[in-house]
Amino acid sequence: MARIGVFVCHCGENISATVDCKSVAESTAEIPGVVHSVEYKYMCSAPGQLLIQEAIAEHKLDGVVVSACSPRMHEPTFRNACSRANLNPYMVEMANIREHCSWVHEKGEATTQKAADIVRTMVEKVKKNKPLEPIRVPITKTALVIGGGVAGIQAALDIANGGHQVVMVEREPSIGGHMSQLSETFPTLDCSQCILTPRMVEVYQHPNIRLITYAEVIGLDGFVGNFVAKIKKKARSVDEDVCTGCGACWNKCPQKKIPNEFERGLGKRTAIYIPFPQAVPNKPVIDKNNCTYYKTGKCKICEKVCLPGAIRFDQPDEIIEIPVGSVTICTGFDVKKTDFFPEYGYGKYKDVLDGIQFERLASASGPTLGEIRRPSDGQIPKKIVFIKCAGSRDPAKGIEYCSKICCMYTAKHAMLYKHKVHDGTPIVFYMDIRAGGKNYEEFVRRAQVEDEVQYIRGRVSKVIEKNGKLLVYGADTLLGGKPVLIEADMVVLATAGVSNEGAEELAQTLHVSYDQHKFFAEAHPKLKPVETNTAGIYLAGACQTTKDIPDSVSAASGTAAKVLGMFAQKEITREPIIAVVNRISPPAFSTCVGCFMCQPVCPYNAIEKEEIKTRDGKVLKELARVNPGLCQGCGTCVALCRSKSIDLQGFTDQQVYSEVFAMLNDI
Amino acid sequence: MEDIRKRAKQLLEAKTVDVVIGYGEGYGKKVKAIFVRKPEDADKLIYDERCTQNIGVYLTKHEVKHFGKAAIVASVPVMRTILQLCSENQLKEDDVLTLGITLEGKFLEFPTYRTLENFLANGVQPLTESDKELMAKIDAMSISERWNFWTAELSKCIKCYACRSSCPMCYCNRCMVDYNQPQWVSVPSTEIGNIEWHLMRAMHLAGRCVNCGECGRACPVDLPIHLLTFKASEEAKINFSAVAGLSMAMPSTLSTYKPNDKENFIK
Ligand SMILES: Cc1cc2nc3c(=O)[nH]c(=O)nc-3n(C[C@H](O)[C@H](O)[C@H](O)COP(=O)(O)OP(=O)(O)OC[C@H]3O[C@@H](n4cnc5c(N)ncnc54)[C@H](O)[C@@H]3O)c2cc1C
Numbered sequence: 001m002a003r004i005g006v007f008v009c010h011c012g013e014n015i016s017a018t019v020d021c022k023s024v025a026e027s028t029a030e031i032p033g034v035v036h037s038v039e040y041k042y043m044c045s046a047p048g049q050l051l052i053q054e055a056i057a058e059h060k061l062d063g064v065v066v067s068a069c070s071p072r073m074h075e076p077t078f079r080n081a082c083s084r085a086n087l088n089p090y091m092v093e094m095a096n097i098r099e100h101c102s103w104v105h106e107k108g109e110a111t112t113q114k115a116a117d118i119v120r121t122m123v124e125k126v127k128k129n130k131p132l133e134p135i136r137v138p139i140t141k142t143a144l145v146i147g148g149g150v151a152g153i154q155a156a157l158d159i160a161n162g163g164h165q166v167v168m169v170e171r172e173p174s175i176g177g178h179m180s181q182l183s184e185t186f187p188t189l190d191c192s193q194c195i196l197t198p199r200m201v202e203v204y205q206h207p208n209i210r211l212i213t214y215a216e217v218i219g220l221d222g223f224v225g226n227f228v229a230k231i232k233k234k235a236r237s238v239d240e241d242v243c244t245g246c247g248a249c250w251n252k253c254p255q256k257k258i259p260n261e262f263e264r265g266l267g268k269r270t271a272i273y274i275p276f277p278q279a280v281p282n283k284p285v286i287d288k289n290n291c292t293y294y295k296t297g298k299c300k301i302c303e304k305v306c307l308p309g310a311i312r313f314d315q316p317d318e319i320i321e322i323p324v325g326s327v328t329i330c331t332g333f334d335v336k337k338t339d340f341f342p343e344y345g346y347g348k349y350k351d352v353l354d355g356i357q358f359e360r361l362a363s364a365s366g367p368t369l370g371e372i373r374r375p376s377d378g379q380i381p382k383k384i385v386f387i388k389c390a391g392s393r394d395p396a397k398g399i400e401y402c403s404k405i406c407c408m409y410t411a412k413h414a415m416l417y418k419h420k421v422h423d424g425t426p427i428v429f430y431m432d433i434r435a436g437g438k439n440y441e442e443f444v445r446r447a448q449v450e451d452e453v454q455y456i457r458g459r460v461s462k463v464i465e466k467n468g469k470l471l472v473y474g475a476d477t478l479l480g481g482k483p484v485l486i487e488a489d490m491v492v493l494a495t496a497g498v499s500n501e502g503a504e505e506l507a508q509t510l511h512v513s514y515d516q517h518k519f520f521a522e523a524h525p526k527l528k529p530v531e532t533n534t535a536g537i538y539l540a541g542a543c544q545t546t547k548d549i550p551d552s553v554s555a556a557s558g559t560a561a562k563v564l565g566m567f568a569q570k571e572i573t574r575e576p577i578i579a580v581v582n583r584i585s586p587p588a589f590s591t592c593v594g595c596f597m598c599q600p601v602c603p604y605n606a607i608e609k610e611e612i613k614t615r616d617g618k619v620l621k622e623l624a625r626v627n628p629g630l631c632q633g634c635g636t637c638v639a640l641c642r643s644k645s646i647d648l649q650g651f652t653d654q655q656v657y658s659e660v661f662a663m664l665n666d667i
Numbered sequence: 668m669e670d671i672r673k674r675a676k677q678l679l680e681a682k683t684v685d686v687v688i689g690y691g692e693g694y695g696k697k698v699k700a701i702f703v704r705k706p707e708d709a710d711k712l713i714y715d716e717r718c719t720q721n722i723g724v725y726l727t728k729h730e731v732k733h734f735g736k737a738a739i740v741a742s743v744p745v746m747r748t749i750l751q752l753c754s755e756n757q758l759k760e761d762d763v764l765t766l767g768i769t770l771e772g773k774f775l776e777f778p779t780y781r782t783l784e785n786f787l788a789n790g791v792q793p794l795t796e797s798d799k800e801l802m803a804k805i806d807a808m809s810i811s812e813r814w815n816f817w818t819a820e821l822s823k824c825i826k827c828y829a830c831r832s833s834c835p836m837c838y839c840n841r842c843m844v845d846y847n848q849p850q851w852v853s854v855p856s857t858e859i860g861n862i863e864w865h866l867m868r869a870m871h872l873a874g875r876c877v878n879c880g881e882c883g884r885a886c887p888v889d890l891p892i893h894l895l896t897f898k899a900s901e902e903a904k905i906n907f908s909a910v911a912g913l914s915m916a917m918p919s920t921l922s923t924y925k926p927n928d929k930e931n932f933i934k
Contacts, residue, residue, distance in 0.1 A: 587729070591841040595755045597919040622756065640922055642871045643839040644846045657849035 002033035002127045005061040006119060007052055009043035009068035015098050018107040019115045024067065024097070027116045031123050035059050044074050049081040056085035063126040067095040067119045088131035090576070090650060095122040117663060124662035128655045132576040137629040139225035140325040141567045142167060146217055146506070149177020151541025151552040152330035153199050158560030160208035164567050167322055168203065169231055170213045174279035175200050177332050181262065183362035183370070185549060186412040187443040193278060193365065200280040212320070214285055220510050221605065223630035224536030225325045225572045235315040237286035243310035245282035249302035250274065258290045264357045266375055267367035272302045277365060326536050326563045327510065329520055330556065331503060333542035336391050336495040344390070344463045344493060350376040351470060352463060352491045355409055362416045372420050374490055377468070381489030383425045384417055385472045386410045387460050391496030393431065399496045401517070403546045406494035407434045411444045413492060414453040427454045427486060429474050437550070456484065463491055497546030511603055512537050519545050530558040534604065535574065535632065538562055577650040578631035579638055581624050592645040594622040598637035606630035607637060668714050670774040671740055671766055676709035678738055684764055685735030688725055690718040700725060704734060714740060714768060721879040723748030727757050727838040738764035743792045744879035746783050747912025748835045751877050753780055754917040757838055780915040787913050792878065794897070802894055818858060821865055823888045826856040830868065830882035830892055836875050843867065865892055873899035874920025877912035
């Protein structure tokens with residue numbers, strides 16, 4: 001007969017305000033197998049935990065139900081408490097009478113009854129619990145960081161400075177990400193390049209960091225602490241070890257009219273190029289689609305002018321496999337291009353720009369060397385209209401969320417414009433001004449007061465180009481929706497921040513979840529913001545949702561702390577809440593028949609083939625085996641298995657069945 | 668018939684195979700499966716219109732595997748059984764030698780599964796006229812009529828599990844209905860318990876059924892239960908372009924997700 005102790009918590013008044021805890025404890029005491037049932041104001045407090053520990057010893061309890069809050073909150077607390085009293089921590093169950101009951105119902109008998117029902121189900125469950133042991137796995141102490149924007153750079157440096165090896169994989173020829181495109185940064189207006197470039201160089205020179213640029217992760221096998229990343233290093237057509245970055249090739253390349261991605265189309269580049277002068281590594285790549293030699297078989301000027309002889313036209317793509325213990329995803333974001341907006345000219349008006357293009361115009365290293373000039377005719381605009389929420393907060397455009405960074409960078413843009421064109425008129429159309437953050441509100445005020453940026457609350461319905469001007473049709477909702485027409489010389493759209501190209505494919509490659517907007521999903525919005533649902537895979541920066549630099553960097557350091565915390569261990573212990581294939585006596589060995597239909601459903605690739613062999617090596621049977629390091633306990637295989645040969649530890653069929661029946665059958 | 672006997676004898680004499688699974692005379696006018704292990708017994712093999720049983724069911728039996736390498740007299744459904752069992756990791760590639768009988772009744776030997784695949788690509792056994800008729804009748808019913816039809820039919824089930832025993836795809840060591848910790852499907856033959864069993868069977872066979880119809884033939888109370896699994900095959904074909912038993916490496920229909928599947932709800 002079971003000896004179960006039930007501990008009903010008041011949670012201050014969170015539970016006791018609507019649930020009669022005393023009556024729950026009393027009625028629970030009647031359940032067969034319950035030998036001890038008490039209530040207490042704060043079970044999670046030190047005296048509360050002690051109460052449980054003492055009861056375990058005194059009443060020789062072999063199972064404990066703590067009837068309190070969600071297991072997400074305090075399950076670890078009570079497991080530890082029971083462990084201290086020498087009860088296997090997996091003999092503890094939480095009956096959630098707070099989130100599932102007291103918080104969502106009014107005070108009354110029915111509420112108390114529901115609480116008692118919930119407790120009863122967990123009592124029946126705990127009767128079927130079995131002691132479990134945590135799983136231990138070794139760790140490869142090398143961290144993989146995917147994406148070399150400011151978030152990736154921060155994560156890599158923190159981990160490397162913590163004394164561990166880092167492999168950074170960047171898709172583009174240079175690291176730096178969007179921050180390297182920015183002119184000056186809010187809320188301090190310091191030069192973006194000036195604060196970023198030294199860190200890019202630090203990454204390059206760090207003895208613990210191996211930087212692989214122009215490369216992508218195309219596969220990830222293994223499990224927390226023991227991944228193997230498959231990396232495709234695209235051919236640069238340049239031998240990085242030989243190249244000195246002297247620049248002779250890109251200065252001499254005859255193809256000079258290729259739209260420059262880094263300048264977001266506002267400048268031109270050559271076919272052999274570095275994306276920007278401060279690129280790290282400072283080694284060019286050949287853009288094969290635009291190179292005369294690759295297209296016609298003739299030219300090779302770069303090869304002729306390269307003194308060290310670094311050009312390799314026949315360089316193949318390389319596939320590298322690297323064992324790593326953790327993965328940090330820092331692949332960033334993008335913003336919608338102007339062609340997304342029919343009402344603002346479909347991207348056809350040259351003087352309607354997106355925010356990044358404006359950053360390039362304002363940047364000292366940009367196509368105009370920092371002068372704000374119209375792309376159409378090179379004139380200095382006298383009036384610029386900035387339109388916020390272009391796409392964001394617009395369910396009709398499929399983007400219901402706030403992109404968060406635009407209020408701030410638009411204020412910055414308007415200020416930068418004013419600082420560079422003193423007689424210019426910046427006008428901002430806005431829905432709301434969201435300037436939460438340290439010194440953010442002050443920054444926006446400064447734009448409005450010191451720099452006399454005009455803010456009009458309202459939407460812009462359309463922009464039409466006419467005689468070299470842009471006619472902006474808007475409404476001023478503070479004046480009762482009065483129509484406003486502004487003749488502007490330039491329009492800058494704060495276009496919605498969106499997930500980066502390839503994010504969905506990468507998520508699928510890494511087997512991590514993502515949201516409906518294809519941003520990577522965190523494991524918990526509040527308590528696990530830098531973890532993904534897959535153990536050992538973390539995320540930082542704008543790949544999670546559009547974020548500014550301070551937020552991206554904090555998250556990056558957060559992931560580094562997680563990685564360093566993991567690497568500080570000798571081995572990893574994991575919750576044993578995993579699926580297990582049963583074993584029975586020979587000749588069947590297991591009820592598993594080895595059909596392996598469970599294999600494709602496993603999101604974590606945790607299902608392996610196991611061979612049962614005789615002593616002389618003859619294979620008697622092939623069975624499925626769940627790799628305990630990989631399994632995350634989702635239970636999909638359990639549901640799929642026709643012969644019910646797989647069960648989920650901690651949530652076995654029997655446990656769940658008992659719960660359901662306890663719920664259905666009154667005692 | 669002579670071809671089969673001759674070839675079986677040769678194979679056994681040459682010890683190319685250890686057993687030939689085929690049909691022989693049974694009691695009365697019935698035929699039964701026989702397992703020929705000596706060349707002199709090869710003459711007991713027969714093949715005529717009475718030989719409808721899907722003898723592929725024996726391929727996964729522990730006792731039969733024990734005999735050693737097998738050749739099997741195989742009508743088209745049996746051929747599909749072989750490929751499907753191979754896809755499901757129950758037979759190894761080219762484990763079994765197929766002494767095939769085409770839809771036209773011609774004898775054709777298939778040395779490898781690849782040759783079976785090529786042959787089956789040209790077409791498989793059609794539904795019988797009576798099955799087609801009943802299927803159309805059921806399809807034309809409203810949902811409630813259909814429910815009533817099936818509850819009435821299934822209430823006659825005596826839970827003898829002949830359908831399960833006769834099905835070559837029901838090769839589990841332990842069937843889910845025999846699982847009693849907890850007991851998912853109720854044991855006695857009750858209306859709801861019968862429905863539970865047959866729906867479970869249909870779901871377990873969705874995308875795997877090779878349409879031999881053996882379950883229906885085996886049923887002692889003549890329930891048209893094979894139409895349930897036929898229907899599931901039809902759905903699998905429409906929704907996932909999956910037809911069981913045409914390839915020795917078919918990804919399992921219900922557990923494989925392809926990014927270009929029609930439905931993207933599961934992403
Ligand atoms: C117009 C504009 C102005 C802004 N101004 C400011 C400002 O003033 N102050 C401020 O705090 N913030 C500002 N921001 C926000 C800032 O740009 C972001 O916070 C920051 O860039 C986020 O860094 P990140 O590393 O997360 O992403 P990113 O900068 O996007 O970097 C991601 C990196 O990952 C790489 N990558 C992508 N996919 C892959 C892949 N599959 N494999 C390998 N590598 C990959 C990319 O090439 C890139 O190098 C501004 C943003 C915009 C759009």
